[in-house]
Amino acid sequence: MPLPTGNTAWPPSYLGPALDAMHTWDSWWSGDPDRLEQLYGGSTGGGPDPKRLQYAGGVVGRIARWWWGTPTALGERRTKLHVPIAGDLCGGSADLLFSEPPKFTVDDDTTQKRLDALADDGMLATLQTAAEIGAALGGIYLRPVYDKDVADRAWVHAEHADRALPEFTWGRLSAVTFWRVVREEDGQVWRHLQRHERGRILHGLYQGTKDNLGRPVPLEDSEATAGHAATVDADGAMATGYDDGLDVVYIPNQASRRWRCDPKLKDWGRSDLDGVEPLMDSLDETYSSWMRDIRLGKGRIVVPETYLQSNGPGRGASWNPDQEAFAGVNVLRTSDGFALTVAQFAIRVQEHKDTAEDLVNQILRSAGYSGQTFGIGGDVAVTATEVTARERRSMTTRGKKILRWRPALSQLVEALLAVDRYAFGGGITPQRPTVEFEDSVQEDPLSLANTADTLRRAQAASTDTLVRMAHPEWDDDQVKAEVRLIQQESGTAVPDPMQAGDLP
Known part of the structure; x- marks a missing residue:
């Protein structure tokens, strides 16, 4: 199947639900409060009615009524606090899988030596990063690449799921198109598309708009794709060196729930953050309320205006919010002097702490992990058997993910060996290795x-x-x-x- 002819909506409209969900998960995973406010409509935007979206109906009104959708009042500083538990979740998932490098074993000694060299060349770091991204976005694509000007061997590269258009046959990846924006200028967008099929890769450059792919243009029109112009044939294709199958593997994080009835999205994976977004929103609200209690709980003394520091004639008086006496009031002088009032609000430490801990435990449990995996439950030294018992839920989730990672890594390594032989020779025999995951608990x-x-x-x-x-x-x-x-x-x-x- 060739690349698109152009003048079509991009990304395709049926990808909308998946891309919207991944955008939400990515915003939580990034840990950026500005992105969360923008996602849920919580920024004021300078409009006359900052809460107008909260009264809207449909999806817009629903997400705007989240705590992160509550706008900050005009003239006030933002006091919302974000707890980056989404990043902890995804990073912990990657640590469970690849805290130790997996072992790849083949029968041929020459191939094994070359495979050991390829596996030692940063593969573990790539797999750890890919596992974290996959846990956040619901899946990850891996493929072998090479560049003779960079290294004398092939290596593994990760492609993100929110920039991929996959095609599945009976639940297995049969082709995939990756895209990236290589240039934007005067409202025009240049996109580079790579379509991976069995044994070959098709390259195409398109000039369009933000929502339309536009028309195909020569690869030489962009510096990012000019290097491919000399390597592709008349159809815009180049050989991968792996003729026995697709040179790309897709590892879904977990089985999809929300798209199981969608024939085009049912084989996409599910993020560890899927379904826990409201809990993470409540956790941020709890911690922000806790910090608000601390700010309001600072001891203050309400004093007459004459106690304030004058800024000079016509410039009024000022106060330091961290000093005990700061609030000026007009009062009558009494026989005892000026009236002083102490303001001291209670700080509800235990209530906030209990609520936050319960929310964290619920988030971890819903995502499929034990609190012990993330340091909840104390740091008392225990045996590996006791650790496994305490982290049983995490170990079960790890085992389910390994069921998806093991066959994908086996195919990936076979493709890596084939591409390496195609590009650099060496007399090796590409074959699917036996993949062994090390025990994460020593x-x-x-x-x-x-x-x-x-x-x-x-x-x-x-x-x-x-x-x-x-x-x-x-x-x-x-x-x-x-x-x-x-x-x-x-x-x-x-x-x-x-x-x-x-x-x-």
Whole structure:
């Protein structure tokens, strides 16, 4: 299927619900209060009636009635406080998946050595970033890329879901078109489209408007795409070097809920933030109310105007809001002097703290995580078994995500090897590797030592088994070398008399 011929709405209208949802999740994930106010209509905008949107009907009125949709009154400073729990959620999800690098194993030794080099070249950092973005936007695309002027090997690149037009066949990605804006000038927008199909990539440059793709123009018309002009054929396509399948994989974060009945969106993923936006809005309101109590709870003394600091003739008097005596009043002089009034409001610490903690726990539980994963519940040292028990919900969510990541990474690595061989040679044999995710909870060394000692004294495990238990990250050669050293030091490295042969 070729690229669009032009003069069509862009992005396509059926992507609207998904892009709107991702824009909302992205605003929460960014942690920018200005973006949240703009999203929910909470900025004053200088209009005569800053609350007019809150009385509107439909979607506009509904989101404007959120706490972040409450505008700041004209002439007052913004006192809304944002708690970046969305960023903590998405970052914690990535940490659960890729706190340790996954292990890729293939049969061919030459290919394995090249794969080890490719995996060590920043792949873990890319996977961590991709996992966090995928948790925020509901999914992430990964593909191999190369540039001989930058590096002597191929590497993995992440494409964001809010700039992709995917096509699925029976739930599997069969083609995808990525787009990016390369130039904007005088109301005109130049977009670069990349359509990935089996074995090839089609490149196209379009000149249009903000909402329309416009007409196709030569790739040379933009510096960002001029480099592709010499590498594409007459159809605007170039080979990927991976002929056995699509060179792009899509990893949905979780199964979609809101679009399950939409035939074009049902295979899109679901964000960890989906459904918890009202709770995050309430959490921000709670913390802002807490900070408001602190501001109002500062001890003040209401004093006569003569107690204020004069700014000179005709310039009035001023006060420092952080000094105890600041409010001037006109009062009659009494026999005891001027009247002084102390103003001290209560700060409802415990009420706000309990409310905030309950909201945080509800947000984490709804997103599929345990509070222990995010440091809620104390920092008392416990064993790995106890940690796993306390974080069972997080471990379950991690396991569900691994079910989607493992086959996608296997295909991605095969494509990476194929692209690397296509671009740089090396005599490797591309093949799908076995992917192993490391345990995100490491056992305490003292606990492991006690367990190994008990098993040895009970004669319930061999030296080889105990070494593998203490060092699960070691390969067979490292384990065998350690076993030989232990046997030599303990004096047990003697041949078996039953296999020594006949004596002379």
